[in-house]
Amino acid sequence: MSLARTESPIVRRSLIGIALVYLGVFIFIPLFIVFSTALQKGIVIYLNSLKDSDTIAAIQLTLLTALIAVPLNLVFGVAASWAIAKFDFHGKNFLLTLIDVPLSVSPVISGLIFVLLFGLQGVFGPWLRDHGWKIIFAPTAIILATIFVTFPMVARELIPVMKAQGNDEEEAAITLGASGWKTFWYITLPNIKWGLLYGVILCNARAMGEFGAVSVVSGHIRGLTNTLPLQIEILYNEYNFTAAFAAASLLAFLALITLLIKSLVEYRFRSELKAVRKQGAH
């Protein structure tokens, strides 16, 4: 921080200026357009387009997907990063690479994997059909694809945090007589909770906003297998701009709410956060 203060005011102001212009062009203007287009024809039409039964179904499916995918990936992310950061074992690098797979392959391919696995022509397709189970072109596939696409989010956020913190505090807790579970609950979890919060927010944002992978496995059955992003695309392709942007504004609104929750939590624990960050800076 003190380094930045030695820069001349011109450098400082132009850096701030560049950042603001960049944010304006790529964040504020698009966000403004989403909301203004959505409300172009008035609030009544805006609300009515959201009351459309297909849109409501899409909202419900999106929330359900996030509600399942986020907790599962929360548990997986904590377990995986705990294993990777605190223990040495064979195949650790392989596990790290595996975790990165969903981030490095195109979401469309992620979706395709599930079609190839569970589709009618897929590996498990005939067996699933014989048992009367339908996964592809059903909500199940959407949830599976979303879990797949979002599973690195929490782990990626936590691994650096856990590595940086090392094992010292856990070891101290154990020498003080704490069991493994108590150590995790009282020492590890509080230390990673900020990383966890960011991870969950990212995971949630991606789960609600995922398009590619979900699009491949969905089958676009209206009112049944359309998530909010898919519904927006359909409305947009039908030149139903108000409805499309209304749905889009809803998605943006959900994202803003998550950020608001994050800020509130940070505000609530500000003194503790300050103490943790100060010590972390050593």
Added chain:
Amino acid sequence: MSIEVKNIVKSFNSFKALDDVSLKVDTGELIALLGPSGSGKTTLLRIIAGLETANSGEILFHGKDARDKKTKDRQVGFVFQHYALFRHMTVFDNIAFGLRVQPAGIRPAEDKIKAKVKHLLELVQLDWVGDRYPSQLSGGQRQRIALARALAIEPKVLLLDEPFGSLDAQVRKELRQWLRRFHDDLHITSLFVTHDQEEALEVADRVVVMNKGTIEQIGTPQDVYHKPASVFVLNFLGNVNLFHGRVIDGKMYLGEAPVDGRGDLSATSIKSANLYIRPHQFDISRESQGDNAIGAVIKYINLAGSSVKFDLIADSGNSLQVEITQGEYSRLQLIKGEHVFVCPKDITFCEYEI
């Protein structure tokens, strides 16, 4: 409680951290594990605490096998080099932690915990920091809190891993004297790891000198300093001058006359030997005294400290380090560049091939 380790071996992949280490610590002793980094001292401490598992060997707590006991059941207080205080908890909660995680049956009531934490804070002379977070304390304060936290569970053994390693020299000195007094009051069996020989010699009842995963010597500070068991111990515990002399008929010779000193002098034939002499084991004079006097020129005089340190170049070309008292120095009034004679009084260590 006494601790005994027998024939401990520990490897990390191909690196042998401990190679057949045995050590017995009596109840109430304060022991220093002294050695350079990589000598295995911290590994030994962690094995005793149960934070690492030995590949082979025994650990006995009060004569009973402790290998199957988990760390949390060993009742050891462990103080970490970097404190390892719980950063998200206040100082009070840090100290109370060990009491609060006890199983419901044994756990003391909250008011008892409060009283105990207060007592411990007074013990480490920091009763006014209970509400603070560790990040708001200085290094020395954090280390004392770490000690109070370790003591809260009334451990039978206290293990300290480089407890003063990351503190500045002044605080370090204060804290190690404080640790000594503290130990004298509580008499809890304690082991501490250090790479600072001064610290080990000043604080410990006995010093365990370690090198490359083995124990070089166990002894009182006096013994390891004055009667080193190996050249390594000799070098590690302070400056020393090396001379090439001889052993003849059980006597050590530097020049023409025998010099007193320690060493295995059983050799019957004449042997050329390495003779090691500590800087304070010399007399300095302007005139040659005796047959062993070595002529040398004073290159540098260091007056800071309780003794006066000289760097000299002997007439043979070797460099020499000599220490005399301030009183002796003011009597002699030696100056830089002067030619003097140094005469060894006592040989600290003698080594020759048999």
